Amino acid sequence: MDLRFHGPEPTADERAAVDSVLGPPISAWAGGPRDLVAEGHSSAVGGHEARSRRDLLLPALHAVQDRFGWIPPGALDYICRRLTVPPAEAHGVVTFYHLFSLSPRPEAVAHICDDIACRIKGAESLCAELNHRLGPESDGSWRRSPCLGLCERAPAALVLNGGESPEAVTLAPAVADDIVAARQSASVGWVKPTEASPEDPVGFTHPTSSVPQSGSPTLRLLGRIGRVDPESLDAYLASGGYAALNRAIEIGPAGVIGEVMASKLMGRGGAAFPTGRKWDAVARATDRTRYVICNADESEPGTFKDRVLMEGDPFAVLEGMTIAAFATVSERGYLYIRGEYPLAARRMAAAIDAARAAGWLGENIRNAGFSFDVELRRGAGAYICGEETALFNSIEGKRGEPRNKPPFPVQFGLFGRPTVINNVETLVNVPPILVQGGAAYAGIGTLGSTGPKLFCVSGHVARPGVYEVDFGITLGDLIAMAGGVPGGKNIRAILLGGAAGVFVGPEKLDMPLTFEGTRAAAATVGSGVVMVFDESVDLGDILVRVAAFFRDESCGQCVPCRVGTVRQEELLQRLRSGRPIGDRAEEMSLLREIGQVMRDASICGLGQTASNAIESALVMLDPFPEPEADR
């Protein structure tokens, strides 16, 4: 490998920011001063060590981005030298993530969600106001963002303040005054909990805006949220925490897998794969180095349940991971959390530290002869990194491009090793399964869809938020639980499963929200999104935003998705402006063909689902009514 550096030397501050993650350099090869005794004049010491730490590329880039608000060339070169990463590859990685910038940005940047749930709650007028007060978007003080996972309190904003003590402030509902203030003031604190008070500085007892059912005694997954301090391990233990891990240790790894199989738990990350089978495959792998990953990248527009779980009950997520590791005899775990979740990241990091300090993570846990530790990794703004194989590449310090499958993660996952990867909600279901037994758990819900399920209800409902219900509730009943549509308006459309899901009309309110019930109606549970649009909504505008989302978030690797998402967006824009190429019928058949090649020939689920919502809306909802007369 020929590394060639051409940029400016790193400044002392730049070195310090990088060294804060990587430690001081051990040799001249890795960017330190040459130790003539140990290294001589010409030998290269430390290359192997440097190369084996490539997975620290993303954390090092974060440190620099947080410190300076962008990634100066000297700092990037220094990272490359320290990790033996070719600069061209590092450039490719940095330009993959939208939270990183290679050109100077203001130290404080407000990321404004203009995605679908926020659009119908005034995101565009918020952007217009910021345009007026902070200057145009191109100046860099504010930027549009895809869904920030705060849809229940739309419109949402995330203010990132760089500097020596970087801060991240989430604001929802966001108003221009607060955004401007958060950009200017360093006093807001790392995170501004929306409802903190002097008695409750972390604001955890006021989750009603995210979990309207909070406090209800029947909750199995959301039970601790708002009642138990998420920053206290003792409180977790006092509320039944880690009873499931103790039970797991009693029954042994095979026993755990048996219970999870019996529970018929299906993954909650969107693909609905049986969790027990996944764990079993890893437990049977011949390779003894295995990994457990918690997929907390949650970037599907309209999805915020994982954020609520991590903010409100972080130890439960850890306990689920630890049980997965125990069952599959894995010693290392990663929690990959999207870069836009500062509070959840802070709570998870604190929980990991607390659990490690108390012996719930680390060597020889509970003297049961097994070891497991978890590292938290932040994403940097890329929806595609929620796709499991893209997530592996992202952790490994590569571009977050999905891999072709097979081989599957259970055989060839992170660092090429057998890997369990599960969604946050999936893992939070594991402790209740062990406590009550797999068979009892399987009695909840329906035959094909067992257990409790979280739904992210947003849009035009009176009480948006995360709702926990037993599988089997109908769409209409769930919307009624959320208070129905305010103002006596009629429902125009409901988006199920997020941007990768489908639109249904109000005639589908009787549909049971189960895997089998939605499948029968050609819909999907997906990540549990139920976004309601009343009759005032311009559906055409929503559809174009969905198309733009996929065009923005495609990794660009494969032709069907890279170009198909562009052609799909162009076509929708033509339909919207009433300027079809040929006639509408031709455009509709072209749209179907674009959808089919994306579904059939794309590498990953992003391309394969990028046309679902749009096609479903066009077939059923007439989002682009034909103009009365030709223009």
Add this chain to the structure above:
Amino acid sequence: MIDDSLWFRPPPRPGSPPSAPPKAEPAVVEVVIDGQKVEVSSSWTILEACRSRGIDTPTLCYLESLTPVNVCRVCVVELAGSRTLVPACSRRVEPGMEIRTDSPRVRLSRRMVLEFLASSVDLSTAPQAQEYLAQYEARPERYGSPATPTPAGERDAREPGHHHLPEGTAAETVAQPVKVDNDLYVRDYSKCILCYKCVEACGTDAQNTFAIAVAGRGFDARISTEGDIPLPDSACVYCGNCIGVCPTGALMFRSEYEMRQAGTWDESRQTSTDTICPYCGVGCTLSLHVQDNRIVKVTSPMDVEVTHGHLCIKGRFGFDFVHGGEPDAEPTRDG
């Protein structure tokens, strides 16, 4: 005649390097391709199985000498039991696979992939792609007339995330000015289908220089040096292996590019002569492409074990001295 000289004569050198001991015979598996039962080696890909039966399968990002990246998706086939189509170039055969290579689904996907490429990329110097377009009756004009090309550097500066909403009446393309920043080869990314081959050839599959990589995301993804710096500032060593693998002519000898600009490039007047590189002892095979008694470009055959088509700067570009003796030959390049 008996050789009774005093001098020991070594036995004649073998014509080719001694071959490795034979590998264990790979297992044979039975698969069904287009209704025909066939027995193929279990180490083969679907593509190899198809080609061994003479079934024509288009490929763009695949090359024997490189690790398959399976990104272009033009080689997809239908596999019974699979929800999606699968890439023939990288998927290994498994016992009992039922494969269809010419179903309507397969044809539609291949045609659409070709239309997507032809409507966004200049394929004028990619004869293979042109053939596929005709064969699959692709109609790239369905997406509207091409949008205005972007100015130099614009695509390279694009950040991931939000883009400007298009009007939709013109089809977005990757058209941009050609990059001419050195004496040896040009990079015309208006012709780039992002097949990743150049990146692989520059990286672990051949050159191990890593001067170029894929940057950006989605439709804005592109091949780039770090920070889009000119090639002479980058790690590039001008081995030209990226040119050798590029399927579209996006990477092109400066000599070929200039002759094409001047309208003097004429493949019908060219001959190709294989010889051995005169520079070092490795002995790479060179194919000299000659027009009007001048070498206009150098390639290396894929099937030669020494190089697998890859060369270094000397064999690839160091041919000017051949022309040196001609009275009218003014040195035109200093490289």
